[in-house]
Amino acid sequence: KSSRGKTGSEVCSACEPGQEAPEHGSERCRACRRGHYSEEDGAKECMQCPGGKGTVDLGSSSRESCMCMPGEYLSSVRIGPTSRNQSSDAFLETCAPCLPGLECPGGDGPPGQAAGFWAEVLDAEERKYSVFRCRNKMECPDGPLGICAEGR
Numbered sequence: 084k085s086s087r088g089k090t091g092s093e094v095c096s097a098c099e100p101g102q103e104a105p106e107h108g109s110e111r112c113r114a115c116r117r118g119h120y121s122e123e124d125g126a127k128e129c130m131q132c133p134g135g136k137g138t139v140d141l142g143s144s145s146r147e148s149c150m151c152m153p154g155e156y157l158s159s160v161r162i163g164p165t166s167r168n169q170s171s172d173a174f175l176e177t178c179a180p181c182l183p184g185l186e187c188p189g190g191d192g193p194p195g196q197a198a199g200f201w202a203e204v205l206d207a208e209e210r211k212y213s214v215f216r217c218r219n220k221m222e223c224p225d226g227p228l229g230i231c232a233e234g235r
Contacts, residue, residue: 097125101144114142120149134177151178153189158210174208184214186225198225 098104098112103126115121115129118136120143132138132149134157143149151157158179161172181187184200193210196202199220205211217223222232 099124099144100126101142103127103129115144117141118149120144120146122146134175136178150190151187154181154187155179155189156181156185156187156194156210157191159208161209179210182212182214184216185212193228196223196226196228196230199223201231202228204228 095108098121100122101115101120102112103115103121104112105128115138117138117140118132119129120132120138121129122145130146132146134149135151135155136149137152138148138150140148155178157176159174159176162175181194184197185194185202186197187194194202194212199217201215201217201223203213203215205213212228224230224232
């Protein structure tokens with residue numbers, strides 16, 4: 084608990100979502116660091132975003148604000164069924180560094196194709212790609228993965 088920034092206050096109140104008070108009797112709440120969040124009032128400490136994800140701002144109050152940062156894209160690794168009763172595979176999501184020839188603005192969407200490159204989607208669920216350099220940018224424009232110039 085904290086006095087929410089009111090030094091010398093006689094009444095303590097819980098920190099708001101997006102803040103933490105890691106030391107008992109803290110006089111002030113502090114905003115969660117980038118890559119961390121807290122969703123509830125009175126958080127002692129902020130939770131780290133899963134899968135190497137980060138947050139754009141300080142003081143994130145929701146796990147949904149965790150995302151891959153610019154220069155990364157969301158990748159999935161198939162880990163198989165998580166129980167005997169589960170017939171379909173489960174996936175572990177993690178942020179992966181952008182491959183040369185791809186454009187990765189961040190977020191949870193797939194990367195884009197940079198001009199002068201062509202990207203083949205090897206596995207859409209796991210987001211695995213193979214990227215090839217084209218002879219020139221006119222043959223392979225930037226945009227969604229796998230596009231070629233008209234007539235190619």
